[in-house]
Amino acid sequence: MTAPSSISPPHQGSHWIEEWDPEDESFWESKGRRIARRNLAFSVISEHIGFSVWSMYSVLALSMGPEYGIDPAGKFFLVAVASLVGAILRVPYGFAIARFGGRNWTVFSAGLLLVPTVSLLFVMEPGTSYTTFMVVAVLTGVGGANFASSMTNINNFYPLRLKGWALGMNAGGGNIGVAVVQLVALLVIGVAGAGHPRVLLSVYVPLIVVATLLSARFMDNLGPVRNDTGAAEEAVREKHTWIMSVLYIGTFGSFIGYSFAFGLVLQNQFGRTPLQAASLTFIGPLLGSLIRPVGGRLADRLGGARVTLWNFAAMFAASGVVVLASLQKSLPLFIAGFVALFVLTGVGNGSTFKMIPGIYRAKASAQGMEGEAAAVYARRLSGASMALIGAVGALGGLGINLTLRQSFLSYGSGTGAFLAFLAYYGLCFVLTWAVYLRRTAVRAAPEATAGTEPRLSYAEV
Template identity: 65%
Template sequence: MTVTTDAEARGRGYPLTRLKGRWIDDWRPEEPEFWAQGGARVARRNLIFSIFSEHIGFSVWTLWSVLVLFLGPAYGIDPAGKFLLTAVPALIGSALRIPYTFAVARFGGRNWTIVSAALLLVPSVLAAFLIEPGVSYSTLLVLAAVAGVGGGNFASSMANINAFYPQRLKGWALGINAGGGNLGVAVVQLVGLAVLATAGNGSPGLVAGIYIPFIVLAALGSALYMDNLSQARNDRRAMRDVARDPHTWIMSVLYIGTFGSFIGFGFAFGQVLQVQFKAEFDTPIKAAYLTFLGPLLGSLIRPVGGWLADRLGGARVTFWNFVAMAAAAVVVLAASLQASLPMFLTGFILLFVFSGIGNGSTYKMIPAIFRARAQLGVANGGDAAAAEHEARRLAGALIGIAGAVGAFGGVLVNIAFRQSFLTYKTGDAAYIAFIAFYALCFALTWLVYIRTHPRKLAGV
């Protein structure tokens, strides 16, 4: 039994009956007839509104990557203090991703999207009215921490959309969902640029205030057009079960390298330009002209990572992508040593692009791992339906854990920059750390998922 709109239920051979609220029961996306006769339409509608809500969530989460550009001498905050202001929402956002993933199973994807969108009003309203010269640094830290609620939206959105789509389309669907959300990082920086260009650097609250009506629209759209999947309500033990699986922590490390880099650089890039190239970026608006470009390209190309993984295999794409990220970080290091701004910008933009591709390919690997195990179990005489259910259950839980750990990478990036600039007055030590970590990631991908060994999972 399923619930959706009456128009979708009539005339398509879709065997639906209405349950209480907007709950869908008996969701079978792997069956071609079910998918063709209405499943695809329902999934697409949920995907559209999921993207919009997640997009606004990312913008609010990374709001402080823009707001710190407004904190001039009147606020009395040094670069180290500004890096801390961007690390705090990254930390809170990463911590919230675990409970946000649980919330989808507990309350339903639609219901939780409404709540999580509405919660974005809190940091936006507070920032709109409280940021002004004379405000204490501790107050700014609290405001930055509250903005972390936007970071949780990604985990709940991805877990929800993962349940709607069949295996053959997961890479595309998760890539589109995440890419549309990631665009919020670039868009909030464009909003900041527009405010700096029109109102000057004395109106930081205006950046936050612009998002208030869009938050309301996201909550209303979710309420009117999204659905809950009843099958996602069952296993409270899924997170505990998947936490015992070594693949969970391997994929979490890989996601630190991809998404952690993307969100960490998104928070820090404007500050890095202002600190490392002071002469070229002596005003906030000069940095703002460039900070949106990397997140924009990284977000737009994320679906390409999922698309490539669908065709070439997630592990293979992820491996070569980490090789490329290490090479791009070498370019950034060389540019820093030579004080070459064009080379520096080129290397950083490449890092954003490759992190976007890697975001898509690593997320494709997650359901593929459990799908491969399910197929192995069926080949050994197991029940196909039970194996498929188990794969979807564990994949959804792993998406939550990997999303949370990966987002914590954004904290590590900002801490690395803060410590490097405090100790050495340049970001060189941070760039060396990034190179070493990307090397670890491509070695780990090859050892576990590419090289031939007895426990290798086929099709990952």
């Protein structure tokens, strides 16, 4: 796992670590754990602010009154564009870690958040064209891409037995940036009024600078992690990459889509004012973010597939509550159902991402690999898959906002969209059971003959 001599010169410096084996117990206990936790902490900070910038339009839209000349469908489309760009950029961001180093890319991507934030400072006022707002919505997408590089980077630092917890902490700390920006927006609206969105933006400019400097000072690059186009190509051909993408649309796609849209739904379906909507929107993203590490920990103990299966069953039931509340125009029931959905998306986010490295470790064992060889195989394939799964999963946010936009255009409410979401969770439940927990998929087949792919046991992943 040493670096080829042809690329060793760029790895000079105190921030490069050339030997890294977290699966080695003695290495992990002597120095690996300390280094991994330090990088996790500062990764969370940068990813947290990235999520805040990515979801900035979800709170700024509450301040876009009639004087902005943008109807509800137009606002849903703005947040959908931000969601789309963030999803697309997750692919190159995920692979950038191996090309440039985790610390180096985190510094760059954190500093890049200044571009959309400063741009919004200039354009956030009545009279600005919708096209201009659309261009800046594209820029805010870079905040959502930070997730892919951050998760790929932290996946490399931790041993398999702790990945569920570590990835849950990293993602949960980042996801909570959605709730924090909504809380800060609530404070701004409450103190300065809905007509002063620039105050919110002014808060984040210095925070971005601080996060960039902290990443540069305290994070590390892992020399053994190499840009492996073979792993990327193999991940694209691997069916589990796309199966897990479908499941991740249901969990993370729901989380980010609902986070972007919740306030707009409260405004347009239940007639809430900007202050009233802002006072409610942060609750769901906050709980969903805080519970994500719990989902990862449960998956470490019970198996990610089992946790994911029953989590989708619960999401199906919670969606039924939301549909009923929408039909009855019951705001308390609607909020209760939506908050439950947010919590369940957090649990599912943790359990699905735990499954990814476990799936590839199981495949390595089925191919006869052991020890370091199996760990390397699982690490390279899971890292490549995470970039793709994270990107496709984030497209769920786009789907949710476009579906809600169409539902409001067609029916004047979100009921039609909520029915579509309910059906999707039912599909995810069936898919999880059929692929990872069905009796024939769980039981290993020792009698498998040459040329026949063995039946792998995924129940514990």
